[in-house]
Amino acid sequence: MREIPSDKITELVEKLCIDANINLRGDIARSFEGAYNREKTDTAKSIIGQLIENAKIAREEKIPVCQDTGMAVIFAEIGQDVHITGGDLAAAINEGVRRGYRNGYLRKSVVADPIERINTADNTPAVIYFSIVPGNEVKITAAPKGFGSENKSAVKMLIPSDGIEGVKKFVTDTVRLAGSDACPPLIVGVGVGGTMDYAALLAKQALKREIESRNENPFWAETELELLRDINSLNIGPAGFGGETTALKVNIETYPTHIAALPVAVNIGCHATRHSQGVL
Amino acid sequence: MSAGKIITAAFSDETIRELKAGDSVFINGTIYTGRDAAHKRMFEACLNNEKPPFEFSGSAIYYAGPSPAPPGRVIGSIGPTTSSRMDKYSPLLISRSLKVMIGKGKRGPEVIEAIKKYGGLYLSATGGAAALLSRCVKAAKIIAYEDLGTEAVRELQVFMFPAIVAIDANGNVFPSFC
Numbered sequence: 001m002r003e004i005p006s007d008k009i010t011e012l013v014e015k016l017c018i019d020a021n022i023n024l025r026g027d028i029a030r031s032f033e034g035a036y037n038r039e040k041t042d043t044a045k046s047i048i049g050q051l052i053e054n055a056k057i058a059r060e061e062k063i064p065v066c067q068d069t070g071m072a073v074i075f076a077e078i079g080q081d082v083h084i085t086g087g088d089l090a091a092a093i094n095e096g097v098r099r100g101y102r103n104g105y106l107r108k109s110v111v112a113d114p115i116e117r118i119n120t121a122d123n124t125p126a127v128i129y130f131s132i133v134p135g136n137e138v139k140i141t142a143a144p145k146g147f148g149s150e151n152k153s154a155v156k157m158l159i160p161s162d163g164i165e166g167v168k169k170f171v172t173d174t175v176r177l178a179g180s181d182a183c184p185p186l187i188v189g190v191g192v193g194g195t196m197d198y199a200a201l202l203a204k205q206a207l208k209r210e211i212e213s214r215n216e217n218p219f220w221a222e223t224e225l226e227l228l229r230d231i232n233s234l235n236i237g238p239a240g241f242g243g244e245t246t247a248l249k250v251n252i253e254t255y256p257t258h259i260a261a262l263p264v265a266v267n268i269g270c271h272a273t274r275h276s277q278g279v280l
Numbered sequence: 281m282s283a284g285k286i287i288t289a290a291f292s293d294e295t296i297r298e299l300k301a302g303d304s305v306f307i308n309g310t311i312y313t314g315r316d317a318a319h320k321r322m323f324e325a326c327l328n329n330e331k332p333p334f335e336f337s338g339s340a341i342y343y344a345g346p347s348p349a350p351p352g353r354v355i356g357s358i359g360p361t362t363s364s365r366m367d368k369y370s371p372l373l374i375s376r377s378l379k380v381m382i383g384k385g386k387r388g389p390e391v392i393e394a395i396k397k398y399g400g401l402y403l404s405a406t407g408g409a410a411a412l413l414s415r416c417v418k419a420a421k422i423i424a425y426e427d428l429g430t431e432a433v434r435e436l437q438v439f440m441f442p443a444i445v446a447i448d449a450n451g452n453v454f455p456s457f458c
Binding site for chain 1: 283302304317344345346347348349350353356357358359361362364384385386404406407408409410411412414415429430442444446454455456457
């Protein structure tokens with residue numbers, strides 16, 4: 001049994017929240033170059049050019065890539081041979097979020113009650129997903145999620161006879177409805193299978209996967225490519241001004257499901273989809 | 281963005297009417313921020329015939345809530361938020377002369393109709409280009425609703441702030457913006 005003090009977790013979460021918001025993911029930054037070359041109009045090129053410049057300014061001046069520094073989504077994978085000492089683990093994570101958003105000059109965007117809407121002023125609480133995994137390490141992923149894109153996400157309970165065509169139609173319809181609102185070019189996270197809630201979690205996890213990656217299953221890898229082609233023929237384009245790049249990538253994650261069901265979730269990620277990962 | 285017309289706020293009706301959907305512009309001068317919570321208050325102020333937090337005529341409202349300014353900076357990152365959340369409030373505000381709007385994404389039919397009726401303008405700034413846009417802000421101060429934090433109304437002095445006309449005064453809409 002390995003002991004890890006909870007204040008080490010707080011320190012890591014603080015660092016990851018700041019890093020994720022200031023340093024654009026390398027795979028996304030690389031994909032901008034390809035998008036710039038693919039685009040044909042001055043407007044589309046100029047918008048991708050702004051995004052390239054924006055990432056550079058954020059990195060150099062240590063300010064957030066986007067002012068919407070998100071609700072802090074934290075994935076905490078806890079090795080089963082780890083013992084957390086010195087206090088409540090969830091409280092330690094929330095303290096890390098609190099410090100990261102304060103010390104990193106990140107925007108506090110969380111309201112305590114969905115109707116009353118009083119800002120909690122420290123961006124807590126985070127949305128935390130714990131999982132217990134083999135081993136004696138703790139892996140934390142900070143995934144601050146902006147809500148321009150989150151608001152355009154959707155879940156639908158399809159039925160088995162809807163098949164893959166039904167899945168593809170729901171994904172492209174969701175992106176079409178998002179249109180110019182969700183800060184295209186997008187990263188589209190898709191979860192297929194499980195239950196209603198688990199499909200949504202899969203979709204969120206799908207956003208973590210790098211743009212250069214592919215689903216390990218050849219059928220789903222091909223579906224990722226087909227959906228990307230379909231989405232990029234919608235001509236929404238960068239910021240909605242038309243063009244070749246409505247999405248940079250479609251990532252699909254799947255799970256077994258019930259004989260009666262075909263759950264599909266689409267988590268829309270913007271071009272500033274953010275993740276930062278650390279291991280203790 | 282290289283080519284683009286430089287326009288100076290506060291805007292004359294002539295300036296507004298010369299612009300067409302798809303035109304690139306750079307904005308100089310004074311603009312104001314306001315998003316969800318500030319819009320609710322401005323809307324209620326209009327309904328109650330109270331004085332608005334700034335002179336609406338000729339002004340541009342920028343749908344934005346900045347991240348906090350680190351020491352030595354005028355403002356933190358400040359990109360546009362999704363405009364359609366202001367759609368419920370915009371037609372009344374447009375009718376009271378707050379008719380130039382800067383945001384991102386689509387507008388509803390009532391907003392487009394009001395823009396056409398009152399000769400307004402809807403400009404798209406690039407969502408997520410918030411660090412780049414913060415460089416265009418030369419001064420910032422809160423002028424109303426300070427209790428709203430990031431959602432307070434701020435007066436910004438901007439220089440060469442890039443935007444694209446998404447809806448012009450004649451109600452022409454760039455595709456994907458409705």
